[in-house]
Amino acid sequence: MDKLQITGGTRLNGxxxxxxxxxxxxxxxxxxxxxxxxxxxxxVPHLRDVTTMIQLLANMGVDVSIxxxxxxxxxxxxxTSTVAPYDLVKTMRASILVLGPVLARFGTAxxxxxxxxxxxxxxxxLHVQGLQQMGAEIEINEGYIHAALPDGQTRLQGATIIMDxxxxxxxxxxxxxxxxxxxxxxxxxxxxEPEVVDLANVLVKMGANIEGAGTSxxxxxxxxxxxxVEYEVLPDRIESGTYLVAAAATGGSVTLKNTCxxxxxxxxxxxxxxxxxxxxxxxWIKLDMHGIRPKAVNVRTxxxxxxxxxxxxxxxxxxSIADGIGFVTETVFExxxxxxVEMQRMxxxxxxEGNxxxxxxxxxxxxxxxxxxxxxxxxxxxxxxLVAEGVTEIDRIYxxxxxxxxxxxxxxxxxAKIKRVS
Numbered sequence: 001m002d003k004l005q006i007t008g009g010t011r012l013n014g015x016x017x018x019x020x021x022x023x024x025x026x027x028x029x030x031x032x033x034x035x036x037x038x039x040x041x042x043x044v045p046h047l048r049d050v051t052t053m054i055q056l057l058a059n060m061g062v063d064v065s066i067x068x069x070x071x072x073x074x075x076x077x078x079x080t081s082t083v084a085p086y087d088l089v090k091t092m093r094a095s096i097l098v099l100g101p102v103l104a105r106f107g108t109a110x111x112x113x114x115x116x117x118x119x120x121x122x123x124x125x126l127h128v129q130g131l132q133q134m135g136a137e138i139e140i141n142e143g144y145i146h147a148a149l150p151d152g153q154t155r156l157q158g159a160t161i162i163m164d165x166x167x168x169x170x171x172x173x174x175x176x177x178x179x180x181x182x183x184x185x186x187x188x189x190x191x192x193e194p195e196v197v198d199l200a201n202v203l204v205k206m207g208a209n210i211e212g213a214g215t216s217x218x219x220x221x222x223x224x225x226x227x228x229v230e231y232e233v234l235p236d237r238i239e240s241g242t243y244l245v246a247a248a249a250t251g252g253s254v255t256l257k258n259t260c261x262x263x264x265x266x267x268x269x270x271x272x273x274x275x276x277x278x279x280x281x282x283x284w285i286k287l288d289m290h291g292i293r294p295k296a297v298n299v300r301t302x303x304x305x306x307x308x309x310x311x312x313x314x315x316x317x318x319x320s321i322a323d324g325i326g327f328v329t330e331t332v333f334e335x336x337x338x339x340x341v342e343m344q345r346m347x348x349x350x351x352x353e354g355n356x357x358x359x360x361x362x363x364x365x366x367x368x369x370x371x372x373x374x375x376x377x378x379x380x381x382x383x384x385x386l387v388a389e390g391v392t393e394i395d396r397i398y399x400x401x402x403x404x405x406x407x408x409x410x411x412x413x414x415x416a417k418i419k420r421v422s
Contacts, residue, residue: 001395001396001398001422002397002398002420002421002422003393003394003395003397003420003421003422004382004385004393004394004397004400004408004418004419004420004421005391005392005393005394005418005419005420005421006367006382006385006386006388006391006392006393006394006416006417006418007390007391007417007418008365008367008385008386008387008388008389008390008391008392008417009387009388009389010250010386010415010416010417011250011251011252011253011291011415012243012246012247012250012252012253012254012386012411012414012415012416013252013253013254013414013415014254014255014413014414014415015254015255015256015257015413016243016254016255016256016257016410016413016414017256017257017258017410018235018236018239018240018243018256018257018258018259019043019045019046019235019236019239019405020042020043020044020045020070020232020233020234020235020236021045021194021195021198021233021234021235021236021237021238021239022045022047022049022050022236022402022403023094023168023193023195023236023238024194024195024198024199024233024234024236025041025043025044025045025050025053025233026049026050026053026092026094026097027094027097027169027172027176027195027199028041028198028199028202028231028233029041029044029050029053029054029057029072029074030053030094030097030098030100030101030172030176031101031176031199031202031203031206032057032062032074032076032228033057033060033062033076033079033098033101033102033105034076034101034104034105034176034179034180034203034206034226035074035076035206035226035227035228035229036076036077036225036226036227036228037075037077037227037228038073038074038075038228039073039074039075039206039228039229039230039231040071040072040073040074040228040229040230040231041071041072041074041202041231041232041233042069042070042071042072042230042231042232042233043070043232043233043234043235044066044070044071044072044233045070045233045236045405046070046405046406047401047402047403047404047405048091048398048401048402049092049094049402049403052088052091052092052095053092053094053095054066054072055088056084056088056089056095056098057074057076057098059081059084059085059088060079060080060081060082060083060084060098060102061078061079061080061081062074062075062076062078062079063075063076063078074228075228076105079102079106082102082106082108082109082110083109083110083111084098084099084102084109084110084111084112085112086112086143086144088112089111089112089113089114090112090114092114092402093114093169094114094169095111095112095114096111096114096124096127096169096173097169097172097173097176098111099111099127099131099145099147099173099177100127100131100172100173100174100175100176100177101176101177103131103136103147103148103149103156103177104155104156104176104177104178104179104180104181105180107148107149107154108147108148108149109145109147109148110144110145110146110147111144111145111147112143112144112145113140113143113144113145124145124170126163126164126165126167126170127167127169127170127173127174128140128145129161130159130161130163130170130173130174130177130187131147131156131173131174131177133159133160133161134156134157134158134159134161134174134177134178134181134185135149135150135153135156135157135159136148136149136156137149137150155180155181155182155222156177156178156180156181156182156222157181157182157183158178158181158182158183158184158185158220158221158222159181159185159186160185160186160188161174161185161186161187161188162188162189163187163188163189163190164189165189166189166190166191166192166303167191168191168193168195168196170191171187171190171191171196171218172191172195172196172199174187175187175190175196175199175200175203175210175213175218175220176199176203178220178222179203179206179208179209179210179220179222179223179226180222180223180224180225180226181220181222182222183221183222184219184220184221184222185219185220185222186217186218186219186220187217187218187219187220188216188217189216190212190215190216190217190218191303191304192214192215192216192303192304192305193303193304194214194234194237194260194263194304195234196213196214197213197214198233198234199213200213200214200218201213201231202229202231203226205229205231206226206227206228206229207223207225207226207227208220208223208226209221209222209223234260234263235258235259235260235263235283237259237260237263237264237267237308238308238310238311238376238403239403239404239405240256240259240260240263240264240285241264241267241308241310241311241314242311242314242379242383242404243256243410243414244256244264244267244268244271244276244285244287245267245271245311245314245315245317245318245383246314246382246383246386246411247287247289247414248271248274248275248276248287248289248294248318249294249317249318249321249383249386249387250289250386250387251289251290251291251292251293251294252288252289252414252415253286253287253288253289253290254286254287254414255284255285255286255287256284256285256286257283257284258283258284259283259284259285260283261280261281261282261283261284261285264285265305266305266306266307266308267307267308267311268280268285270297270299270307270315271287273295273297274294274295274296274297274318274322275289275292275293275294275295276288276289276294277289277290293321293322293323293363294318294321294322294323295322295323295324296319296322296323296324296325296326296359296361297315297318297319297322297326298326298327298328298329299311299312299315299326299327299328299329300328300329300331301329301330301331301332302331302332303332309330309331309332309333309336310376311376312328312330312336312376313336313339313376313377313379313380314376314379314380314383315328316328316337316339316340316343316350316357316359316380317339317343317380317381317383317384317387318383319359319361320343320348320349320350320359320361320362320365320384321361321362321363321364321365321387322359322361323361324361325358325359325360325361326359326361327356327357327358327359328356328357328359329355329356329357330355330356330357331355334355336374336376336377337352337357338373338374338377339373339374339376339377339380339381340352340357342370342371342372342373342377342381343365343370343380343381343384345368345369345370346365346366346367346368346370346384346388346392347362347364347365347366347368347388348362348365348384349361349362364387364388364389365384365387365388365389366388366389366390367385367388367389367390367391367392367393368388368392369392369393369395370384370385370392370393370394370395371394371395371396372394372395372396372397372399372400373396373399374399375399375400375402375403376403377399378394378396378397378399378400379400379403379404379407381394382394382400382407382411382418385418386411386416397420408420
């Protein structure tokens with residue numbers, strides 16, 4: 001099993017190109033199942049989760065390939081199986097995203113209950129309830145969701161669906177299913193994330209009729225069929241935020257290329273509050289700390305457009321070496337402070353009080369062997385390793401490979417000292 005070895009104490013400096021967003025690429029790849037002709041999806045990040053999604057599509061009989069430029073070609077016209085098996089779904093929660101499109105297009109789907117990061121309950125009940133409101137008959141047994149249209153019914157039926165809580169994958173799944181339903185579907189309390197908007201954009205380009213993406217109410221008028229599309233995945237705002245925080249924590253100066261500043265408003269505001277000098281362009285961001293130590297900031301996560309839960313762990317790392325006390329409150333997932341224990345091993349002064357981490361910044365962290373517990377936690381440990389004295393060794397980095405493309409290569413281009421060892 002691979003590990004990362006990080007020799008700390010170097011300020012990050014230089015330019016880095018941001019990859020396509022994993023959380024946009026995965027639902028877009030699932031959406032290609034709705035099309036009756038080939039799709040070409042570009043700017044797809046080279047990540048383990050993307051590889052798993054491609055394997056899942058291939059396992060269902062889809063003709064799928066990826067070239068050296070990371071463009072995925074998908075032809076779902078020859079799909080031979082409507083089953084998403086456990087051995088593929090167990091490693092990636094986003095596999096549930098094939099449920100809506102497969103059911104909508106083929107009238108039946110059997111999808112294993114998903115796995116992914118162990119950061120708390122992310123139930124699929126909202127997906128199931130929404131599809132049931134659209135007329136699907138669904139049973140859950142032996143770890144699988146069995147969904148089918150009633151006898152004599154060839155399409156899902158439009159419905160008004162009010163979701164109890166904001167769910168990104170639930171919004172995406174139901175939006176995809178509704179594109180081929182009879183009539184109008186309205187999703188209330190819908191997720192507003194940029195990745196949801198990106199999915200809506202690709203569906204519209206395929207021939208779907210969708211209004212309101214990016215707001216809490218999405219209206220979908222079903223159409224008879226969707227066709228293949230050429231589409232470029234938007235830049236990854238969480239990767240962007242992670243490199244900005246890493247630069248701030250090390251006192252460095254970094255320019256991000258191929259990013260989208262407007263998707264990072266809350267992160268940029270907090271980094272400015274921490275003392276960063278930030279300049280924005282149309283598709284670039286420059287952060288310069290001028291060698292100073294960051295100030296502690298208070299963070300409270302909530303669904304978009306509030307502060308993203310996927311940036312919480314990185315700000316814990318920033319606060320751990322910042323000047324002052326920072327409070328980080330997690331409201332989205334109930335088990336997302338597992339990185340705190342690992343950071344404490346490195347000398348971080350963190351006290352957990354319910355869903356809040358109280359962090360007293362220290363001047364230096366000390367290198368220690370640590371273990372990644374989930375995707376974003378692993379990013380926080382990389383940042384901690386960059387600012388620690390000595391050599392930090394991070395185990396179980398398969399988590400980080402699920403969400404960050406060539407992180408050691410990109411960090412090293414900025415002057416970090418990271419190597420991957422078996």
